[in-house]
Amino acid sequence: MGKSHPIALRSRVVAFVEDGHSHREAPRHFRVSPRFVNNLVILKRETGSLSPRRQGHVGGGKLNAHGDWVRQRLDGELTLDELCLDLAGAVSLCIAPMWDAFCIGSG
Structure with missing residues (x-):
């Protein structure tokens, strides 16, 4: 998975949108994807924070439960x-x- 954008960029993007600029104008201005802007605004609305959500599977990968079986063989x-x-x-x-x-x- 890719690395999260810095908090400084995240806060500038949200401030830009909150100042009245459109969700389409923000990606062009900051050279990010429109999806990033939309997801960031949703994240701010839902959590009140700009910290990136946790990436990956909770508790490790999908095959962790089968690791012992494979190692035995x-x-x-x-x-x-x-x-x-x-x-x-x-x-x-x-x-x-x-x-x-x-x-x-x-x-």
């Missing part, structure tokens, strides 16, 4: 193909749903 000389087959045996895994030939464990 990678302790030996297991290849990636063997790991995929082991995973297919544990759950139904479809690599490309539009092509039945590439579905592992689905049938």
Whole structure:
């Protein structure tokens, strides 16, 4: 994910809009995206703050719960193909749903 814009820029953009300038004029003036301006004004209205929202998943990534399972299987000389087959045996895994030939464990 990208780095957040500095608070100084955020405050100048919001002040520009609050001074009566349009949401379309602000991006041209500060050379930012219109979406950034709109989201910033919404953030200010909802939270009263210009601090960026938290990025990423709360509590880590989507695969954190499966880390132990993968580490147990990678302790030996297991290849990636063997790991995929082991995973297919544990759950139904479809690599490309539009092509039945590439579905592992689905049938």
